[in-house]
Amino acid sequence: MPRYSLIDLDHFKRLNDTLGHSYGDELLQQLSTRLQHSLRQTDTLARPGGDEFILLAPTYKATLDEAAVDAQQLAAKLLTQIREPFLLKNRQYQITASIGIVLFNSSNKTIDELMSSADLAMYHSKEQGRNQLYFFEPGMQQRSLLRQQLESEMHLALSQQQFKLFFQPKVNNKGKLTGYEALLRWQHPERGMISPELFIPVAETSGFITVLGQWILAEACNALKHLTDPQLTIAINVSKRQLQTPDFVEKTLLQIRTAGIKASRLEFEITESMLMTDVEQTRQKLQQLHQQGIRFALDDFGTGYSSLAFLKNVPIQVLKIDRSFVRDFLSDQTDYAIVDTIISMAKTLKLTVVAEGVETTEQFKMLSWLKCDLFQGFLFGKPAPEFCLPQPVEQLLTLPIADHPI
The missing domain is CATH 3.20.20.450 (EAL domain)
Incomplete structure (x- = not known):
């Protein structure tokens, strides 16, 4: 059962506004390298733009509950690594991230639906205080529409x-x-x-x-x-x-x-x-x-x-x-x-x-x-x-x- 995760940095604009875009670019490069070291060969990490990362990672657990635990453990590990200080041009800087996760079977969701679901879960994480992860739930879609x-x-x-x-x-x-x-x-x-x-x-x-x-x-x-x-x-x-x-x-x-x-x-x-x-x-x-x-x-x-x-x-x-x-x-x-x-x-x-x-x-x-x-x-x-x-x-x-x- 694959999982699709959307990782969005918290208050990234603040870094660009205060220290400059070159500092933001350097942080993104360091973060990409840092995250890659934590992933398996079967995992795929991409940055579609800005301060967002997409992670597509298969899980080989037999049940949905086991797959959710596996996904949560990896996401929690990524959050911990993101919180570790970055050294940007001899200046130490810390940042956090919000993660939205959606579990899916290969045949039951389109890529647009996956992205929308992960986006809703990620924004729910931000609404709840940032620096955390949330799984997509059908109720999120209903609340979003409302x-x-x-x-x-x-x-x-x-x-x-x-x-x-x-x-x-x-x-x-x-x-x-x-x-x-x-x-x-x-x-x-x-x-x-x-x-x-x-x-x-x-x-x-x-x-x-x-x-x-x-x-x-x-x-x-x-x-x-x-x-x-x-x-x-x-x-x-x-x-x-x-x-x-x-x-x-x-x-x-x-x-x-x-x-x-x-x-x-x-x-x-x-x-x-x-x-x-x-x-x-x-x-x-x-x-x-x-x-x-x-x-x-x-x-x-x-x-x-x-x-x-x-x-x-x-x-x-x-x-x-x-x-x-x-x-x-x-x-x-x-x-x-x-x-x-x-x-x-x-x-x-x-x-x-x-x-x-x-x-x-x-x-x-x-x-x-x-x-x-x-x-x-x-x-x-x-x-x-x-x-x-x-x-x-x-x-x-x-x-x-x-x-x-x-």
């Missing part, structure tokens, strides 16, 4: 107003409304409501998120004009791709001026991973917007890098405790300790802390007792296409609370 369909339909969806903003209330520890988070929804005429978990990653990888993000900002600014209470705010999620666009600050401020609202009524939610690249440029952009009044919330705090240096160097005013910690913190000692620590740290740093995913009265009472500032979750209201008042919770404050949940 991604292509969603990507092609997004532009039409925006022009036909299929995208909607839903608003979920946030309250303080007295149950008083303080604002809303705007959440994007896609009401497809045939598929129904499409989950953001499906279409947001597609928008990110395709770059359409920058267009979609500007629409979200415009809609949020217009929605703020309908909130008569000047103390109420709207929070929106800002993507990494948006933040990296050179004119993000200018477009944002122009949109605010066009809508005629106060920037202080907007809150941008960003994730920890967004602060890991282009740190200085990111800091400058956030600082410029914060100087105009926009507040920044660090979303899903505790699930990513959680570097305290960012809280010191980047203008963050709000920490959001991820719902994964809130869900079980009443019964799980570790989750309770994490929630308590985040709240205590936020108080020390004079940051506002928001608990996401609050669904029960017991969670609300304990979070209040721990001095959490704001709350968001189904207990107060589900996301809705209109501004809805939160569920009344005044009576919850009069109920007794235990000193410790566990």
